[in-house]
Amino acid sequence: MAVARDRSATNASDEDGASEGKSPRTARGRKTLRAILDAAAVEFGEKGFHESSISGITTRAGVALGSFYTYFDSKDAVFRALVRDMSTQLRDHVTPLVQAAPDGIAAERIGLESFLEFVREHKEIYRIIDESEFVDYESYRHHYTTTVERIHQRLKAGAARGEIRADVGEIHAWAIGGMNVFLGLRFGLWDRESNPREVAAIANDLLARGLRP
Amino acid sequence: MAVARDRSATNASDEDGASEGKSPRTARGRKTLRAILDAAAVEFGEKGFHESSISGITTRAGVALGSFYTYFDSKDAVFRALVRDMSTQLRDHVTPLVQAAPDGIAAERIGLESFLEFVREHKEIYRIIDESEFVDYESYRHHYTTTVERIHQRLKAGAARGEIRADVGEIHAWAIGGMNVFLGLRFGLWDRESNPREVAAIANDLLARGLRP
Incomplete structure (x- = not known):
């Protein structure tokens, strides 16, 4: 399965984050x-x-x-490692919860809810990922590309099970990724009082009818 | 109407961007x-x-x-003015096109399509708005808050006309704002070959059924 492939690929020996030859x-x-x-x-x-x-x-x-x-090797190297590390931590927090979802639409609700919870616990994530746009553009692009690719694989797996529209594609995945990041900024980082479950339910209801076959 | 109110409010004398007393x-x-x-x-x-x-x-x-x-007064001052200026230019590009939309759902499609076109013409917008997170957080927050508030007002106007679900609210507006920013990054800035009209049509189809009453 796609999610599992993705995990094993990034669980390679370089995932500990150390500079080359320094694991x-x-x-x-x-x-x-x-x-x-x-x-x-x-x-x-x-x-x-x-x-x-x-x-x-x-x-x-x-x-x-x-x-x-x-x-x-350097401050740059630890910063790059940190971006990868935050990306991996986020993935490892969200993936098991999403994999336990009853269906493909609920998986997106749980994906958002668990992301909001992660942001509450790791309020530095926005500043670090966002600063990578200026410190190391490749890290920035890699973070968003891999995060959205996971959503894309999830949607395609849901489509294969008949739970999500058959024509689901990359545009839908980027739309959902952006939705999650902005809701995380507004309701995870800025407003720490709102209920992640309620926010995710409302956003998921907006998507559900458009995602169904 | 809400959009018109917003425009007149920000067309006040300070909108030219100069430092205080220097218009x-x-x-x-x-x-x-x-x-x-x-x-x-x-x-x-x-x-x-x-x-x-x-x-x-x-x-x-x-x-x-x-x-x-x-x-x-300073480099900081011109940077802050530039963030406001880009935000205003974006609004002035998108607003008349959105106001001419046949209905509230089409307005969101046209909003995204015109944003993608704006990004193609102003490729510096991401770097400048994003760097404001580090140079002047208030400018950063102001840009996203006002941009999403315009979407929110648009959705509420569509709801008042019976074209959009009556319970539409801030969560829907932030979801759509994030969707637009990520699709702009992927299909406006990184991939300059894709057709904005096609990207916007696919994203809007995802939203349409969830936005209808």
């Missing part, structure tokens, strides 16, 4: 790398790329400066 | 201000905010450095 080989190394990425999310999320520093990241992570260079 | 008083002054804003769109669009300079803008505009300070 950790021990559990302790992976823990240090994780601490650096989590600290980088806070540092870049609070200060933005230009004002952030490697020493700011290592101080927050509680690791020595040398440990940083064990895994990353 | 041009003559036709020649307005022409110089226009040249500075157009040059700023190219400078910021090509180099980004940090690498751009006031002298880069005045050189491109073919005006003296003193003329810049006649209308703007």
